[in-house]
Amino acid sequence: MIWGAGQRLEFIEFRLFWEGAINRADLVEFFGISIPQASKDLALYQERAPGNMEYDKRSKRYVAAEQFVLRFLDPDPYVYLAQLRAVTEGAVPSHDSWIAELPRADVALTPKRDIDIGVLRKVLDAVREGASVEVFYQSMNKVRPDPIWRRITPHAFGYDGFRWHVRAYCHLEHRFKDFLLPRILEVGAKGEPGETGEQDWLWNNYFDVVIGPHPALTESQKKVVAKDYGLDHGNGVLSVRYAMLFYVLKRLGLLGDAAKQSAHTQHIVTINRKETEAALEKAELRL
Amino acid sequence: MIWGAGQRLEFIEFRLFWEGAINRADLVEFFGISIPQASKDLALYQERAPGNMEYDKRSKRYVAAEQFVLRFLDPDPYVYLAQLRAVTEGAVPSHDSWIAELPRADVALTPKRDIDIGVLRKVLDAVREGASVEVFYQSMNKVRPDPIWRRITPHAFGYDGFRWHVRAYCHLEHRFKDFLLPRILEVGAKGEPGETGEQDWLWNNYFDVVIGPHPALTESQKKVVAKDYGLDHGNGVLSVRYAMLFYVLKRLGLLGDAAKQSAHTQHIVTINRKETEAALEKAELRL
DNA sequence: AATTCACGTATATAAAATATACGCAAAAGA
DNA sequence: TCTTTTGCGTATATTTTATATACGTGAATT
Secondary structure, three states, X not given: OOXXXXXXXXXXXXXXXXXXXXXXXXXXXXXXXXXXXXXXXXXXXXXXXXXXXEEEOOOOEEXXXXXXXXXXXXXXXXXXXXXXXXXXXXXXXXXXOOOOOOOOEEEOOOOOOOOOHHHHHHHHHHHHHOOXXXXXXXXXXXXXXXXXXXXXXXXXXXXXXXXXXXXEEEOOXXXXXXXXXXXXXXXXEEEOOOOOHHHOHHHHOEEEEEEEEOOOOXXXXXXXXXXXXXXXXXXXXXXXXXXXXXXXXXXXXXXXXXXXXXXXXOOEEEXXXXXXXXXXXXXXXXX | OOOHHHHHHHHHHHHHHHHOEEOHHHHHHHHOOOHHHHHHHHHHHHHHOOOOEEEEOOOOEEEEOOOOOOOOOOOOHHHHHHHHHHHHHOOXXXXXXXXXXXXXXXXXOOOOOOOOHHHHHHHHHHHHHOOEEEEEEOOXXXXXXXXXXXXXXXXXXXXXXXXXXXXXXXXXXXXXXXXXXXXXXXXXXXXXXXXXXXXXXXXHOEEEEEEEEOOOOOHHHHHHHHHHHOOOEOEEEEEEEHHHHHHHHHHHOOOOOHHHOOOOOOOEEEOOHHHHHHHHHHHHHOO
């Protein structure tokens, strides 16, 4: 982490790099510093990174120069886009973001904000301490239509691209399972652990899914798909925890026979389909 | 934004709240301040938020008290989890995150990091200025197997849950389309805009997808699914831009006939299927 | 019993930021 | 065309914030 002035220099560079311009007022507003201090900061930036910006009297802003040499920032498109996404989804208030001019954006499907903060805190605590906790859990199980109390020993978190679950040893069923955080309605007393994360074979072991372009695509289309998915010689390998296999396949549209789907909507297929299905069964049945 | 000391108070509260403890050394390490200053900060925190922490001589750390009154932080599970996700995916270096003890976590499918930073910058610039740009774009179109230069007027960004695209007016095809950022290989000269975002009907208008629990589920399971998706009286409405409809449906597994899929993997179905398909066609064909 | 560690705190000093004031240049408005 | 407004720059005295250095405490560890 960096101290005040350094952070402001980084901020100046961020705005110049991603938004093309910065103002004295921008600094005053964002950091709550005085006007002279903002002037000093801008002067300091010019001294430290000469030639990166010039004052445009028309717009009354410093604009980024053509050739721009980064000095304080290591910018990353995915960091910028992650911020854009967080703000667009409402996860982060826009005044906390360094992005001033938010471009119009939309995210397909924003998760319902239904994780209880107290639940997450207590589960995190249990993971940290390696303890077990009682949870009042609503499962989808047919035999348990209503939520019940059960003891679990959580050890890791998983994100399926849409929702978060916790990976835990279930003291009721004597095996490791995933528990969706929004379905944990309450958390009760801590206690002695069951099995630890090291014993969770499905979590600790990986299966290699081999993927390739959909056979119905043309050669040139296959090339594009190969580039999209980073496939080297046509095929590519995805190393996935058994515990995450189902979610990965679902997300890639590979749960069924992908080749039977239209190549328009489904661009890739599984090459080692038999093995993948066996692995999936292994993961589902627990092993 | 907040100044140095305020940020450190917020940091103290963050660590106490999410990790249950904080140290003088934590402050020294993260902010690079001196030991006396860290002592002062902790003393100041105790003064401003009395009773929130107490010193545990065993672990030599301040630990969060049972009853914890937030004073400097407005914690949100999704903000915490977004951070966890960003670090787990490698989008953010872990020393930039306020989370010290990262719990074990995994994310199903991390996007390939193949967006060119210069491309994104220039596209952002064009969106900001309302200008058009030439892009060297690799499409999946059968008639255009190789990348070609085309002029577009971009106006918004879209995220389908996996990849980012830019929404733009295509000067070649005279209509609005999505352009995947990783497939923009180069960006050329800026120029006069084509049509603006206001003219993009598919972006500006919404279609209501009506969803409900999979019919093959039991009553109790349906209730769980209803809660999962925030459905009120069994069914729920998702208001989606036409331009994003395809991605939302794909993500929800609703592109085909969801009812034909196993209720085990597919929990919801589209109620207004006919209308949705018509809307999708409208969006695809452009209108 | 000795050592280690993390805490607290005091004092003098250094660095960072503010308040206040004034001047400049260009754009916008009368 | 003249005036006003706005945003930048900078100077000085002052306040706030943080550092360096030093010393003392108590509890856990060896």
